Amino acid sequence: MKKQVIFIALIIFSSIINADVEFRITQPGVGAYEIAILPFDNNTQSVNLANVISDDLKLTGQFRTLEKEQLIENPRYASQIKFPTWKMLGADYLTIGSVLSSAPGRYEVSVKLFSVLDQKQILSLSLPVHSGDLRAGAHYIADKIYEEITGIKGIFSTKIAYVTATNVDGKMEYQLLVADADGKNSQALATSSQPLLSPKWSPRGDKLVYVSFEKGNSAIYIQNLATGKRELMSSYKGINSGPAFSPDGKHLALTLSKSGNPEIYIMDIYTKQLEKITNSWAIDTGATWAPDGQSLIFTSDRGGKPNLYQIDLATKTPKRLTFEGDYNAGGSFSADSAYICYVQGNANDYRIALRHNESETSQIISNGPLDETPTFAPNNNMILYATKNNKGQGILISTSLDGATKNQLLVSNGHIREPAWSPVIN
Numbered sequence: 001m002k003k004q005v006i007f008i009a010l011i012i013f014s015s016i017i018n019a020d021v022e023f024r025i026t027q028p029g030v031g032a033y034e035i036a037i038l039p040f041d042n043n044t045q046s047v048n049l050a051n052v053i054s055d056d057l058k059l060t061g062q063f064r065t066l067e068k069e070q071l072i073e074n075p076r077y078a079s080q081i082k083f084p085t086w087k088m089l090g091a092d093y094l095t096i097g098s099v100l101s102s103a104p105g106r107y108e109v110s111v112k113l114f115s116v117l118d119q120k121q122i123l124s125l126s127l128p129v130h131s132g133d134l135r136a137g138a139h140y141i142a143d144k145i146y147e148e149i150t151g152i153k154g155i156f157s158t159k160i161a162y163v164t165a166t167n168v169d170g171k172m173e174y175q176l177l178v179a180d181a182d183g184k185n186s187q188a189l190a191t192s193s194q195p196l197l198s199p200k201w202s203p204r205g206d207k208l209v210y211v212s213f214e215k216g217n218s219a220i221y222i223q224n225l226a227t228g229k230r231e232l233m234s235s236y237k238g239i240n241s242g243p244a245f246s247p248d249g250k251h252l253a254l255t256l257s258k259s260g261n262p263e264i265y266i267m268d269i270y271t272k273q274l275e276k277i278t279n280s281w282a283i284d285t286g287a288t289w290a291p292d293g294q295s296l297i298f299t300s301d302r303g304g305k306p307n308l309y310q311i312d313l314a315t316k317t318p319k320r321l322t323f324e325g326d327y328n329a330g331g332s333f334s335a336d337s338a339y340i341c342y343v344q345g346n347a348n349d350y351r352i353a354l355r356h357n358e359s360e361t362s363q364i365i366s367n368g369p370l371d372e373t374p375t376f377a378p379n380n381n382m383i384l385y386a387t388k389n390n391k392g393q394g395i396l397i398s399t400s401l402d403g404a405t406k407n408q409l410l411v412s413n414g415h416i417r418e419p420a421w422s423p424v425i426n
Contacts, residue, residue, distance in 0.1 A: 033149060036066040036091040040109070041076050041098040045134055049097065049109065052138035056156040056182060057146060059398065060382065061405020066091055078112065083119040091116050093149060097141075105131045111141050113148060123148045135185060155377045156181050159422040160384065161189075161199040161208055162396065166414035176210055178225065181421075183409045189223055190230075199418060202245045205425035209233070209243040209252060220254060222269070233267065242286045246293055253277075253287040253296055264298050264311070277316060288332040297321065297340065299329040308342055321355065324362065328353070330373060334380040335423075339401070341374040341383050352385050354401060365403030375421045384409075384419045 037054045057063035070089050075081045075096055086094050097111035106128060113123035125144055129137040136157065143154030158181045165174045174196045179186035190196055194213035201208060202222075209222045219235035220243045234240045238257035245252060252267045256274075264277040264287045278284040282302035289296055290310070297310045300318075308321040308331045322328035327345030334341070337357065344353040344364065352366035352374045366385060374385040377398075384398045389408070394415025398407045409416065 032062050032064045033092050034064050034066065034090045035093040035145075035149075036071060036086060036089070036095070038071060038074055038094070038096050040111075041096075043097075043099045045099065045107075045131065047134040047138065049099065049134065049138045049141070050095075052135055052182075053095070053142045053145065056139060056142035056154075059182065059407055060146070061400050061407075062150065063146075078114070078121060081114060083114075083116055086116045093145075095145065102128065107131065107134070109134075109137050109141070111145075113145055135180070139180065139182075152381060153379045153424065155379050155382070155421075155424070158378055158424060159205065160396075161201065161418075161420045161422070162416055163196050163199065163418040164414060164416050165195075176208070178208070189225070189228070197418060198242060199420045200244045201420055201422045203247055203249045203423060205422045207245075208420075209245060211241055211243065220252075233269070233272065239285075244288045246289050247291055248293060253289060253298075255285040255287065264296065266313075277311060277313070278318070286330055290333055291335055291337050297331045297333070299331070308340070321360075322362070325353075331355075332375065334376045335378055336380050338380065339376070341376060341385075343372050343374065352383065352399070354383070363403075365399055365401065366397070371397075373418055375419050377421050378424050384421055386417045386419055388415075 035057065037050045040049045043049050054065040058065055066089060073082060073085060081094065094114045094116055095111055100108045102108045108126060109129050110126040112121055114120065115122050123144060125141060127137060139156040142156040146154035159178050160181055161178050163174060163176055165172050171193060174192050175188045176190040176196045176199055177186045177188050189208065192212060192214040197211040199208050199210040206226060207222055207224055209220065211218055211220055217235065218240040220233045220240050221230045222233055223230040233252065234254060236256055236258040239255060239262050242255040243252050250269055252269060254265055254267060255262050256265050261281065262283045262285050263279065264284050266275045266277055277296065280302050282300050284298055284300045287296045287298040295310050295312050297308055299306050300309050303320060305326060307328045309318040310321055311318040325344040325346050329343050331340045331342035340355040340357060342353055343350050349369040350371050351364050351368040352371050353362045354365050355362045371385055371387045374383050376383055382398050382400060384396055386394065386396055389395050394417050396409035396416055396419050399405060
């Protein structure tokens with residue numbers, strides 16, 4: 001029983017608040033592209049499109065945007081661009097854009113991207129946008145600019161889910177929220193006086209599965225984001241934790257202790273029929289799926305200390321993946337299967353590690369000492385994880401895979417934990 005307390009305590013540490021959130025760039029990238037995002041012509045609406053696009057690109061650490069005082073010219077047309085001037089200012093790329101009213105509450109947003117070095121246009125976009133969707137339109141434009149320059153799909157139109165907890169009149173209030181990838185436009189999906197934990201996205205990005213203690217014991221729910229309807233999936237006696245959707249969206253991997261010991265199970269979402277995957281005296285928990293759906297990785301102390309194991313679902317044969325450190329847990333695959341991110345602990349110092357699956361080597365990419373619950377961006381280029389700042393406040397940090405670029409996601413009046421990055425939502 002003592003071992004179970006250790007695992008559960010680590011899970012509950014990962015639960016924690018509500019309020020406006022914002023990213024702050026704390027460690028910019030080296031060798032980033034320089035880009036001038038010029039103000040959009042006729043952009044008198046409440047959403048400043050140039051600012052949103054600029055902030056999106058900067059979050060990756062792969063771009064630096066010219067400051068406002070450097071934008072000494074404001075061409076409206078390609079023929080007005082003086083490329084030598086922008087080259088002198090250090091810009092590699094330049095955008096010009098406009099907003100035109102097409103109908104009441106509707107706009108036509110246009111943008112052109114130019115290569116300063118080549119002195120030519122390399123991207124042109126025009127999209128109809130409802131007044132309430134201007135921010136989403138800016139994220140879409142940032143995605144296309146990012147993809148055109150880097151050759152990698154952008155992730156600015158995706159979502160992040162997270163759990164917050166705040167002290168309200170002396171009592172803790174927990175919320176499960178979903179926000180844009182930049183932390184803006186947050187919406188609460190669930191509110192409880194008891195902890196909410198472990199949100200995970202469905203493959204289509206239309207549902208979230210999570211753990212709630214609202215009825216005293218842990219229980220697992222699936223919530224539909226469009227309708228708000230939720231369904232109770234598991235509330236067995238004992239532990240109900242660590243749910244994760246299969247890549248086809250038809251099954252959940254989860255941890256149950258209904259047989260007396262925490263084991264990994266797979267549940268058919270439609271019939272709720274269970275298949276027991278592990279059968280060990282040890283604590284097996286926190287399973288996530290390989291992208292091909294043929295195996296799971298999970299955390300187990302069957303070797304004496306918590307480590308990551310991968311189990312083939314056809315043979316149910318586990319293979320140990322981690323050997324360094326006192327503690328290795330919470331693993332998940334990148335969408336391309338190239339990496340696994342997880343938490344590695346040594347002498348009460350917990351950091352995010354990245355395993356390169358081809359070489360079977362790992363590197364530490366965070367600063368510690370209380371880093372946890374890493375989640376990959378759907379383009380595999382960034383990782384979001386929870387930690388605490390020097391004031392003891394729970395925050396989220398996004399980092400590049402090499403750990404060179406870091407940004408903080410803060411809440412204004414409390415702690416924020418348990419991040420989960422959505423897939424690309426079409």
